[in-house]
Amino acid sequence: MRKIRIxxxxxxxxxxxxxxxxxxxxxxxxGPIRDRHELMEGIGKNAKIIGDALKAxxxxxxxxxxxxxxxxxxxxxALFPPGSTHPKSRAKAEIWxxxxxxxxxxxxxxxxxxxxxxxxxxxxxxxxxxxNLFDACKSCHDQFRMPEKKKA
Amino acid sequence: xxxxxxxxxxxxxxxxxxxxxxxxxLKVFIPSLTFxxxxxxxxxxxxxxxxxxxxxxFAVAAGCGCHTPADGPVAAGGGKVATPFGTFYGPxxxxxxxxxxxxxxxxxxxxxxxxxxxxxKGAEAPPMPYYYYAGMSDEDVNDLIAYLRSLPAVRRQNxxxxxxxxxxxxxxxxxxxxxxxxxxxxxxxPRAEEARGRYLVDHVSLCVDCHTPRDRLGVPERSMYLxxxxxxxxxxxxxxxxxxxxxxxxxxxxxxxxxxxTGMLPNFDNVQGSMADVVNGHGGGPGLKDAxxxxxxxxxxxxxxxxxxxxAVEDK
Numbered sequence: 001m002r003k004i005r006i007x008x009x010x011x012x013x014x015x016x017x018x019x020x021x022x023x024x025x026x027x028x029x030x031g032p033i034r035d036r037h038e039l040m041e042g043i044g045k046n047a048k049i050i051g052d053a054l055k056a057x058x059x060x061x062x063x064x065x066x067x068x069x070x071x072x073x074x075x076x077x078a079l080f081p082p083g084s085t086h087p088k089s090r091a092k093a094e095i096w097x098x099x100x101x102x103x104x105x106x107x108x109x110x111x112x113x114x115x116x117x118x119x120x121x122x123x124x125x126x127x128x129x130x131x132n133l134f135d136a137c138k139s140c141h142d143q144f145r146m147p148e149k150k151k152a
Numbered sequence: 153x154x155x156x157x158x159x160x161x162x163x164x165x166x167x168x169x170x171x172x173x174x175x176x177x178l179k180v181f182i183p184s185l186t187f188x189x190x191x192x193x194x195x196x197x198x199x200x201x202x203x204x205x206x207x208x209x210f211a212v213a214a215g216c217g218c219h220t221p222a223d224g225p226v227a228a229g230g231g232k233v234a235t236p237f238g239t240f241y242g243p244x245x246x247x248x249x250x251x252x253x254x255x256x257x258x259x260x261x262x263x264x265x266x267x268x269x270x271x272x273k274g275a276e277a278p279p280m281p282y283y284y285y286a287g288m289s290d291e292d293v294n295d296l297i298a299y300l301r302s303l304p305a306v307r308r309q310n311x312x313x314x315x316x317x318x319x320x321x322x323x324x325x326x327x328x329x330x331x332x333x334x335x336x337x338x339x340x341x342p343r344a345e346e347a348r349g350r351y352l353v354d355h356v357s358l359c360v361d362c363h364t365p366r367d368r369l370g371v372p373e374r375s376m377y378l379x380x381x382x383x384x385x386x387x388x389x390x391x392x393x394x395x396x397x398x399x400x401x402x403x404x405x406x407x408x409x410x411x412x413x414t415g416m417l418p419n420f421d422n423v424q425g426s427m428a429d430v431v432n433g434h435g436g437g438p439g440l441k442d443a444x445x446x447x448x449x450x451x452x453x454x455x456x457x458x459x460x461x462x463x464a465v466e467d468k
Contacts, residue, residue: 024466047420055406138415138422147425148389 023148027088036079043072047137050116050130062120062130069133070113076106090146098143105140112136199294206299209292211438212356212447214430218242218279224435228252228306231434233279233385237370238320240279241311248305261297266337268328275324277313278370283332287355289341331371345446349454352447353378357440359451362390362426378458380465388425389465396460408452412440 025041028034046065053061082096095102116129210216219242221230229244229252247254253261256271263269268282276282285293317323341356342348353359362385363378380399384390392399400408407418415423415431423431433439440448 044419044421048418051418051420055404134414134416134420134422137420141422141424142428145424147386147428149387 023088023090029086032079032081032084033086033089033091036076039072039075039079043069043137046072047133050133054127054130059120059126062126063117066113066117066120066133070110070117073106073109073113076109077103090148092144092146095144102140102144105136105143109133109136109140199290201291201294201296201298203295203298203302206295206297206302207438208444209296209356210299211433211440211442212352212444213296214357215433215435215437215439216242216245217426217429217434219245220434220437222435224437225304225306226435226437227300227303228308228435229310230308234387235279235370238277238316239314240277241313242280243310244306244308245300246303246306246308247301248307251307251309252305253300254305258294258297261300262293265293265296267334268324268332274321275328277316277320277324278327281358281361283334284355284358284361286332286334287337287351289338289351289355291340292356293337327369331369345450345453346457348447349450349452352451353454357430357451359393359455363393376461376463378455379461379463382465385426390426392461392463392465393455394458394461394463395456396462398462398464399460400455401460405449405452405456408455409448412448412451413445414441 023037025034025037028037046068049065050062053059053065080091080095080102085091085093112129112133112135116126116133118124119126119129216227218231218233219227219229221228225246227245229242229246231242233240233242244252246252249255253264256264260271264271264276264280264282266282266286266288268276268280270276288296313320337355342351360372360378363380364372364374365376365379365381366372378393378399380392381390395401395403403418410416410418411423411427412431415428417423422428429439431440433442
C-alpha cells in the first residue's frame, strides 16, 4: 500500500503523464497483454506531449511525438493475438470477432498520426489534426475496449 | 452536542455535529425538534417553470441517467443501480398518467426530487440522491419539472427493486431521519463561476454522488469528498477528482473542461461507461456536452479548488 502510494505520484511526475490509469502493468501477465498495455501507455504519454504543446501554443514537440505514435500504432495489431484475454484486460471479444475492423482502426491511427506530424512540420492545421488523432483513439476504444472495472 | 443544521451536500468536508455510536463508530445526526422539510415546499417554489431552461438543467444533471434505459426512451425508467442494499431501477418519470408522473402535482414532484418523498411510497431509497438535490434552487427545480412534463409520455411499468432490506420503507425513513437534513434551498442558482461550479457539482450534476465514497450504511463520507470509489456504479472504477497527485492534481481547468465536453482525457484517452453516458447523455437524451459551456467551465474551475485528498482508488 505504502509503496503504491509513493509509486503512483512518482510515476505521474516522472512521465508528466496525466491520466487516470488503474490497471497496473504488473497485474497483467507477461507477454502481449502486458506489452500492449505498456505500448498504449507510451502512446498516451506522447499524446499528452501533443496536448500540452498545443495548450502552450508551441507546436515544436508535436511532430516528434506524433511520429512516435505513428510507429507504435503499427505494432498494435500484432499484440492482440487470438486468445490473448485476461480478467484484468479491457480488451473486448469483439476485437477478434471483428478483426478487419479492429485492424483498420490501427491503420487509421497511423494515418492520423502521420497527418498530425505533417501538419506540425508544414504549418498545417495542427489542432484539427490532433482532434482527428483523438477521434481515432476514441473510436477504437468505444468499439473494442471495456470500461475500467475493479477486478477481484 | 451542537444542533447545527447541515447538508450532506455541503461543499466543505466537515466534521458534522452528531453523536458517534460507541459500538459501530458511525456518526448519527440528532435532528432538531423542528421539521424543515416543509420549508422546501415554500410558496416561492410554486412558480411555473420554463421547459426550455429545464432541458438545460436536465442536460447539466447528466440527463437524470438513472431514469433512462440504455436504449431509451428518455426518462422512461429502468436504469439499474446496484448497491449493497439491493438493486434498484429508476422509475418512469415521463408524464404518463398510469406508469409515470403524469398525475403527480408539481409539489409532489418537487418533494420527490428534493425531499425524498414519493407519493404512495413515503421515503425514497437512498440511491435516489434527494439529499443532494435538496440544494437545487426553486427556479431550477421548477424548470426541470416543466421539462419533464414536456417529454413524450411513455407507458412503461416500473421495475421493482430486488434484494431490498426487510421493512425497506421503514429503513429508508429511518435513514432519512438519521442522516439527512435540509436547509431551505435557494430561490435561484449562483452565477459567479466557482460558486456556480460548487452548486452544480453538489446539487445538479451530482459529481459528488458518484465520486464520493460511502460508509457501511450508505452515508457519503464527507471527509473523502470527490476522492473516488473503487466499486462505483455498474462496478466501474470512479476516479479521484480532487487536485491531488492520486487524482487530477496535474490537470488544468482546460483538461477538466475537455473531459466534460468530449470525454477526452489529457493523454487523448477517453472516458467510457457511466461517465461517457454523463457526457453524451443517456438513451439519446441530452448530456453534459449539451450543457452551457459556462457551466462546464464553472465545474472545472470549482474542482481545482476542492481539498486535495490522497487516495489511489485502485488500492481500495
